[in-house]
Amino acid sequence: MPTYAYACTSCGHKFDAVQSFSDNALTECPECGGTLRKQYGSIGVTFNGSGFYRTDSRAKSDGTKDGSASSKTESTTSAAPAAASTPASS
Numbered sequence: 667m668p669t670y671a672y673a674c675t676s677c678g679h680k681f682d683a684v685q686s687f688s689d690n691a692l693t694e695c696p697e698c699g700g701t702l703r704k705q706y707g708s709i710g711v712t713f714n715g716s717g718f719y720r721t722d723s724r725a726k727s728d729g730t731k732d733g734s735a736s737s738k739t740e741s742t743t744s745a746a747p748a749a750a751s752t753p754a755s756s
Contacts, residue, residue, distance in 0.1 A: 671707065676700025 668687070673680045674695035683692060692702050 671705035672702045673705050674698060674700045675703055680705070 667684050669682050669684050670691075671680065671682050672692055674697065677695065677698040677700055679695055679697040681696070685692075691704055694700075695702055
């Protein structure tokens with residue numbers, strides 16, 4: 667359940683309340699009976715970097731991933747060709 671911050675417009679009393687999404691917002695200050703106002707702050711998630719796009723995690727059309735250049739060289743020498751597999755008959 668989320669925690670909401672409230673502040674009284676009359677006396678300035680500030681407090682947090684744990685409420686369900688379906689609960690109505692609080693309207694009366696527990697200290698003086700004045701009108702409450704919901705306080706909104708910054709969120710706890712930040713996205714750093716040059717940008718986030720849905721194509722960032724996909725492979726490029728040439729078969730390589732973004733920003734990763736393969737420095738490995740493939741070995742093309744083999745002693746014998748691989749045997750072709752045939753489906754088993756039942």
